[in-house]
Amino acid sequence: MTGDTGTRDVLAIMELLLTAEIFNRNEELNINDLHPRCREFFGAGSGGSPEVKRPLIVSEGAIKKVLDTPDAVYQAVRANPFVSYEEFGQRLSLPSLDTAAGWFLKKGGEERVGENPVLAYFFDGKDGVTVRYRDVRAKNRRFEDTREYVEAKVSRIIGESEEMREARDLIIISAPNEVEFTVEKLVCTPRQEETIKKIGVALEHRDFLKRHGIYEFGRLLFVGPPGTGKTSLALAMSRALHMPVLEVRLAMVTSQYLGETSKNIDRIFDLAKKIAPCILFIDEFDFVAKTRVSDDHGAMKRAVNMLLKNIDQISFVKNGVLLIGATNHPRILDEAAWRRFDEVVEFPLPDREMRQAILEKVAATIECDCDFADLAARTEGFSGSDLRMMMKEAVMSALMEDRHRVGPVDIEQGLLRAEERNVIRTGR
Ligand SMILES: Nc1ncnc2c1ncn2[C@@H]1O[C@H](COP(=O)(O)OP(=O)(O)O)[C@@H](O)[C@H]1O
Ligand SMILES: [Mg+2]
Structure with missing residues (x-):
């Protein structure tokens, strides 16, 4: 198995194996320590119950079915000397956890450790690891x-x-x-x-x-x-x-x-x-x-x-x-x-400073040639919703001409539309 995709897929499976092993060995870990992708793989939380039945099991069937893993990747995982395979139940496990964990880090698994509380629980405090369990756990999606x-x-x-x-x-x-x-x-x-x-x-x-x-x-x-x-x-x-x-x-x-x-x-x-x-x-x-x-x-x-x-x-x-x-x-x-x-x-109508901040947030992911300070000054009386609407119209104006970049013309168009709308609404 060579290439980046191969390594990534192998790491994904190794993450599951490590997660199962560490979770099974530590009673204090619970469903909120499982990353959503692990919850999905192990079926934790299905039916709405927060109880996770131990042991978590990684079987050949589940790897192929849930992850849709190519056989070559699966074989690459099995070929690792620290991965053991049990014919009965076609189950994979990691009897020597430390060796497997060391390999995982060396192959670039640190990013996953930073997202997966179960792994962080194990790696926290180990040599060369900066990830903290508490931080990872805090940002993990809660089951509740x-x-x-x-x-x-x-x-x-x-x-x-x-x-x-x-x-x-x-x-x-x-x-x-x-x-x-x-x-x-x-x-x-x-x-x-x-x-x-x-x-x-x-x-x-x-x-x-x-x-x-x-x-x-x-x-x-x-x-x-x-x-x-x-x-x-x-x-x-x-x-x-x-x-x-x-x-x-x-x-x-x-x-x-x-x-x-x-x-x-x-x-x-x-x-x-x-x-x-x-x-x-x-x-x-x-x-x-x-x-x-x-x-x-x-x-x-x-x-x-x-x-x-x-x-x-x-x-x-x-x-x-x-x-x-x-x-x-x-x-x-x-x-x-x-x-x-x-x-x-x-909830007052936004002042100039707030209007500028709202415009900047609304346009955060959009490429935009636009002076937000100036636009904020010109939109006195606009609500957050009006500003949003205006930006949407500006984006549409650009898209209508097949442009992904919003320019001054589009902004003027947006302003015009927003003002028209207010005239209709207030009858003035
Ligand atoms: N202060 C604000 N910051 C960012 N967006 C805002 C703000 N105020 C309003 N909006 C935008 O306007 C839209 C309508 O707001 P909404 O919560 O329905 O207002 P209200 O309930 O006060 O009528 C929302 O989608 C939101 O994006
Ligand atoms: Mg409302």
Whole structure:
């Protein structure tokens, strides 16, 4: 076997062999020490259970089937003197782990050690190795963040009760890994950053807060004009805090049978407490206020009161539910709704400096001949969403002419489109 591809394929299999060997020998390692590609190979976490059955086994069949390995590569692995083969079960293993590990490093396996917590656990502190187990483990994807895990957990909960099943149909549940938007893609105000950090700290010290009876925490109201990143941040926090997010559309909850509405709200909060730790995100929170003034149905009033009562009773510290409400219209929220939140986080229209930062983030991967400082100065009143839209139009303008590089003409085109859109929207 020669050539780079060959070596890479051999290393991939050796990684699995080493991982199995080290994992089997160390009881304290668990599913979150397995790199996602190892989880997949060993079938760990299938069915949503975080328990990993030992021993992990690397068989000839699995190598060929799961990895789609050419026979020559497989033979090259088997030919290594430290790889032993058991006819029964066609199983490969590494009886002399140290020799195999030394070979692995020499052949360029260090990069994999830097991604694979099980390997890092073994190599940490060894001669010539700079990789630290703690760092590798911290950046490994957590199993609790996967769709599989969250889905299994939710299935268990709704399997127990019809009421929970009904509540589940009224919300959108996303696992942290499924949320596309990350905090890193957002340009946040210092105050927003502080809030994210504070929640992270509170999550870490939940027991401390509980012991000292500090419960008034973790009910946030995001307030600001459309397109300023409220929804994006609420969802991105799911990733940052490793909690699934339950999105409630109040319109969806209330459009069903009116009489059921207040029961539905109650159930959704119950479900959130059962899924906890999680984020319960109520977008378009002003819906509450609108129905309060305009609706004279007793049922709707009861529903709103039920919502407020539930918000009163929920606590991040006690129940592990982080509640986020978002509204574009703070002024129509009355005092009763307002005072239920522990913290109001403002989402202002971005100032010049923020606009420049947003433009730079949006265009980060695009080749662009453009003076962002100048563009920021010319886009007063634009929201983050407007800026994004503008850049998208600029990119399209370039692509329409078969160019991958965005130039000044395209930017002007983007600005024009964004302004047109605002004229249509505001009627001015
Ligand atoms: N501060 C920001 N930084 C980066 N992107 C932003 C920002 N604010 C808004 N955006 C972009 O605008 C889009 C719409 O934002 P969204 O979260 O839906 O706003 P809101 O919920 O406040 O109406 C998002 O896709 C996001 O990319
Ligand atoms: Mg929104």
